[in-house]
Amino acid sequence: MTTPLHWPTAEGRLSGQVNLDGRDMIMLSSNDYLGLAGDQRVIDGAHRALDTYGAGIGLNPSIALTRVHRELADELAAYLGTEAVLLFNSCASANCATLQTLADTPQSTIVSDEYNHASIVDGCRLARGRTSVYRHDDLASLEGLTDGLANDARTLLVTDGVFSMEGSVARLDRLQPLADRVGAHLVVDESHAIGVIGPTGRGSVEHHRSRPSTIRTGTFSKALGAGLGGFLAGPKDVVDDVGARGRFFIFTSPMPAATAGAALAAIRLIRDDGSRLERLAANVARFRGGMKDTGWDLLDSPGPIVPVMLHDDDRALRVAATLRDLGIFTAAFSFPVVPRGTARIRVQISAAHTDDHIDTAIEAFARAATLDDQTRS
Template structure:
């Protein structure tokens, strides 16, 4: 069965992929460092699969395999935190963390309005109340915190890198504000780990701030492990979630193969910065080329490059032109993004070659000729 809006992929991703029998340049993947098909990462997955099979068939709160404990230790060392708890996804980590920390009617979560859907779901599942502040507006956050007392447990939660904007949360200002409010700070760094910051350790490193109170994230994006998430931070708080987090206790762990892949990926990016350097060179090349096409780009430091179309129909037309030229991208419109901000979200990878990037720029240039008012 084929579906033009839901294609079938064949083979490994390496900057391009076979979709429904046609080789396409992939500009919509989270595989930022090109590790999903790296032989060293795959070897780590195979070793874990040979050692542990597909898993123990037990909840992670009961027993963990050796490779899961190895992964938790590797990630704690990489991030410089006390403790790590592994999940089968970052969505599960966000839901477990927020539901556990805001588990009384007197607790309050203060959340950025652009936060990921899994953070929104975690807020809805928590017994405490949720207040939403305007995106990246710390004055609005302070307004939402008015009336809270030191007796209330308060959690401030934000994406580290906002997935539709590519922008980085201002943790250098947000962290001291949360501390002044007596609030726990939770940062979902799914789009930051591996690619943002001087050595790729995420949005906390990017701003040169002290370690955020709590970080969640995924192994399925820059680390290329296919599946898995984590909560990292002070041991006391991580243990609290381990003991009471429903999305940790009452579910299955990430597969051993994914854990083995993640161990290999962390060691690789810790010891070798060449993929991060290649990624940043690719982003710079793409942005330089796109400046000549006249499309509006949102400015940010990472591999997410939003091309702003503003109009929903225009976004769909441009995406169709790109696919006709062998470029796979996704158009996003309301309700995924606010009205009037339709866009194509381009995601650059270290696996992209100069040919991939130049072909994508040429395809955008052709789309620009078909959309004479695209500069508006």
């Protein structure tokens, strides 16, 4: 008989600290990077849309959308400096629809980073074109795969903007010129970048000063705090094509109006007030500095994803369990989620964390390491 999986039950609004199964714990495994999920202004945006449009409109997005959906698409396009935006119920749907639609002939080619998100992998599998995978962040490997592709019907070079298990930012400053050389479209998933990467939080495209015409997908469920929803942003002809032929857009339900209202409020907040981004940067610097001072091995990254490397699968699981006992909620990742020998605890810092949260977490990591060493000796 299979043992049922257990997911802790959260009570109350998500913040830097959350009640899980009746215990107050510092949350280090949340995508709520800017602390907007519990912000009253974002909640009020959801309430206004819910009161106006109800729980759902009962129509496919290709048939009709509400005014709040259209306002969100227009404001996001203006925020990103792009021609057009198409809204989805998730970024996974946006990735699948985009890749399946744009690589729709056997002569098409998708070139994908090996560490790309699972939804990009699934989109590649659904596309009729062939897929070539290059070694993560290895430009020599990528160039070897792109040699001779200029004559293909269509080539897509697809990458995460920020890699969720590494925290690293894709080198779009190198990828864009290579894509131009072979006539490829550059497609960037900004799910872990939107709101938190770049001088004003507009993602990895802004971070590397890439062209606003870059094709981008992303989510409203992480830094924007809206719970779910995704988007495709880019040139109007590309967005219109996916809207007209994308199966993951046409044959599904739209994001609820309440979610669109929350996302719209969040976009306006981060556009007009950079204080949350500044607070997040300060929290990341405080955590990284404290962890390095106590001897931990961290992967370098500019954003809120901080991989703490344990390398050993069993040790990562033990340390994560001890951290939970100490009131710190975080998660260990090991093979096959990450390559063998790279087991880690992925810490996700939020603007909602206080200095005390950060300092308590650093102390707990040190205590967990000491306890683990004592257990093994």
